[in-house]
Amino acid sequence: MHVLVLAEHDGTRLRAGTAAALGFGLELAGHDGGTVTCLVLGEHVDGVAQAAAAYGDVLLGDHTVLADPLAERWAEVTAGVVRSEAADILLGASSTFARDVLGRAGGLLGGAMASDVTGFRRDEGRWVWQRPMYAGAVTASVVLCGSPLVVTVRPTAAQAPPHRPQPGSITPVEIDAEGLPGLTTYLGLDSRPSHRPDVTEARVVVSGGRGVKTTDDFERLVGGLADVFDGATGSSRALVDAGLTPNDLQVGQTGKVVAPELYIAVGISGAVQHLAGMKNSRTIVAINSDPHAPIFEVADYGIVGDLYDIVPEMIQQLDAD
Amino acid sequence: MSFLVLVPTKRVPDTDGVIRVAPDGLDVDTSHLSFVINPFDAIAVEEALRIRERRDDVEVVVVGIGAAAYEDELRTALAMGADRAIRVEAPEPLDPWNVSSILAELAVRLEPQLVLMGKQAVDDDSAQAGQFLAARLGWPQATFASRIDDSQHGATVARETDHGIETVSITFPAVITTDLRLNEPRYASLPGILAARKKPIQDITLEELQIEIEPRVELVGLEQVSSSRTGQRLENVSQLLECLRENTDLF
Numbered sequence: 078m079h080v081l082v083l084a085e086h087d088g089t090r091l092r093a094g095t096a097a098a099l100g101f102g103l104e105l106a107g108h109d110g111g112t113v114t115c116l117v118l119g120e121h122v123d124g125v126a127q128a129a130a131a132y133g134d135v136l137l138g139d140h141t142v143l144a145d146p147l148a149e150r151w152a153e154v155t156a157g158v159v160r161s162e163a164a165d166i167l168l169g170a171s172s173t174f175a176r177d178v179l180g181r182a183g184g185l186l187g188g189a190m191a192s193d194v195t196g197f198r199r200d201e202g203r204w205v206w207q208r209p210m211y212a213g214a215v216t217a218s219v220v221l222c223g224s225p226l227v228v229t230v231r232p233t234a235a236q237a238p239p240h241r242p243q244p245g246s247i248t249p250v251e252i253d254a255e256g257l258p259g260l261t262t263y264l265g266l267d268s269r270p271s272h273r274p275d276v277t278e279a280r281v282v283v284s285g286g287r288g289v290k291t292t293d294d295f296e297r298l299v300g301g302l303a304d305v306f307d308g309a310t311g312s313s314r315a316l317v318d319a320g321l322t323p324n325d326l327q328v329g330q331t332g333k334v335v336a337p338e339l340y341i342a343v344g345i346s347g348a349v350q351h352l353a354g355m356k357n358s359r360t361i362v363a364i365n366s367d368p369h370a371p372i373f374e375v376a377d378y379g380i381v382g383d384l385y386d387i388v389p390e391m392i393q394q395l396d397a398d
Numbered sequence: 399m400s401f402l403v404l405v406p407t408k409r410v411p412d413t414d415g416v417i418r419v420a421p422d423g424l425d426v427d428t429s430h431l432s433f434v435i436n437p438f439d440a441i442a443v444e445e446a447l448r449i450r451e452r453r454d455d456v457e458v459v460v461v462g463i464g465a466a467a468y469e470d471e472l473r474t475a476l477a478m479g480a481d482r483a484i485r486v487e488a489p490e491p492l493d494p495w496n497v498s499s500i501l502a503e504l505a506v507r508l509e510p511q512l513v514l515m516g517k518q519a520v521d522d523d524s525a526q527a528g529q530f531l532a533a534r535l536g537w538p539q540a541t542f543a544s545r546i547d548d549s550q551h552g553a554t555v556a557r558e559t560d561h562g563i564e565t566v567s568i569t570f571p572a573v574i575t576t577d578l579r580l581n582e583p584r585y586a587s588l589p590g591i592l593a594a595r596k597k598p599i600q601d602i603t604l605e606e607l608q609i610e611i612e613p614r615v616e617l618v619g620l621e622q623v624s625s626s627r628t629g630q631r632l633e634n635v636s637q638l639l640e641c642l643r644e645n646t647d648l649f
Contacts, residue, residue: 184533188495
């Protein structure tokens with residue numbers, strides 16, 4: 078049994094989700110005494126390959142035609158490696174990157190694909206995958222028909238494996254640049270620099286919702302509370318739609334899924350679409366002026382009141398420690 | 399030749415409905431649910447209409463895949479302004495691979511310049527069909543679009559990613575999947591609703607398309623997810639911080 082994990086990175090750093098996917102891959106392989114290999118694609122990504130090698134063997138496709146993460150090229154190369162390596166499972170961490178690239182690879186490899194997997198079991202030689210449906214209202218168990226299988230796993234459902242005592246091998250993959258499509262041109266990424274960690278990677282996430290009235294308030298209250306914990310900020314859809322927060326902060330069914338140790342929902346009512354993105358957090362705190370807000374039903378602790386009073390007091394008391 | 403925009407739509411339970419697992423444990427209980435066009439697909443319909451408003455000779459064709467029940471939602475799309483609808487009779491639920499098989503065959507027959515569809519359906523949340531379709535057709539894809547600027551031979555698309563807004567340009571024909579902030583779908587007007595009654599819904603069978611369903615995803619169980627949290631109400635910030643100190647490792 079051979080698992081191939083497609084690495085996601087920013088050119089220099091392996092994203093945390095990929096390490097979790099490698100951990101999930103090792104769990105799968107452990108069932109069958111199989112192997113896990115990480116596929117790193119990009120240009121000048123030796124550093125990423127070395128980071129991945131800390132977990133095991135790496136295949137490295139380093140070429141100028143792969144400089145930007147364009148699905149039409151990356152999926153083609155990935156599907157080619159799956160075939161040449163005879164991989165049984167192609168795995169990646171759930172993210173917009175994986176939905177784009179592995180989705181397309183899944184289309185090239187026959188469509189036996191499960192997205193956002195949160196667990197698995199073996200049943201009479203078949204893999205049974207658990208995955209959320211209907212914004213997480215139900216968990217489906219599905220069996221995929223065909224081979225290879227393509228799976229994306231929620232990073233929150235797996236853990237990065239320990240580093241190996243000796244790094245794995247790094248083997249170059251030959252890239253047929255001429256054979257790759259060129260119908261898409263990458264024009265750039267408008268990424269707002271932030272001193273805070275990514276919302277999917279932080280131990281503490283403080284999220285703001287409709288109760289927060291301005292961008293300044295968001296920064297001062299939600300950002301201020303996050304900073305006390307060296308945490309990340311998140312946002313409900315309402316604030317992103319209103320232009321108060323950038324899209325990459327959105328937590329929910331159609332945004333990011335997080336499961337930090339502590340999630341503080343500030344002025345968020347708790348639509349099921351938002352709950353889908355955070356309800357597996359270890360501890361959940363809700364602050365809302367509406368005592369009937371559904372967020373209280375998924376919270377461990379709640380305070381009913383005005384966030385404009387409560388959050389500054391929290392910051393003050395925590396700072397005093 | 400006209401610029402044909404194909405807009406596949408899926409019929410899904412209204413997102414305000416409460417989802418409960420049916421007694422057989424293999425489906426959701428739909429008896430109390432109302433149905434709508436998948437919200438992301440409604441955004442795709444709206445964007446197709448806007449493209450028709452800004453360029454010449456555009457035809458907007460919506461596609462529904464499913465049983466005969468799939469009519470009201472297609473009429474809604476027609477009432478919004480789509481030119482015509484195609485309904486492909488197929489068993490439900492259909493996994494993304496088989497959806498893409500049907501759409502790929504329609505694309506070969508209708509030769510659209512653009513397939514615009516939701517980035518995911520809010521029932522199974524797979525987010526695969528658009529990418530599968532693009533891969534099988536060998537067309538470029540721009541997923542999770544929050545802005546589309548079309549030109550003669552292609553489009554520049556802003557994409558919502560986990561790390562910010564990415565911009566790509568693609569050549570037609572292409573598949574674009576739509577994200578939440580691309581637009582706000584219009585409501586059907588009364589004249590639109592009246593006009594929609596006369597617009598054609600063409601029924602096509604899988605036999606006509608020469609497609610055999612080849613399942614890729616077999617559902618073997620559905621489980622209700624319920625929250626087991628205590629939901630303890632606290633009076634003030636001091637109490638809250640005390641609870642957090644006692645019950646988390648963060649301090």
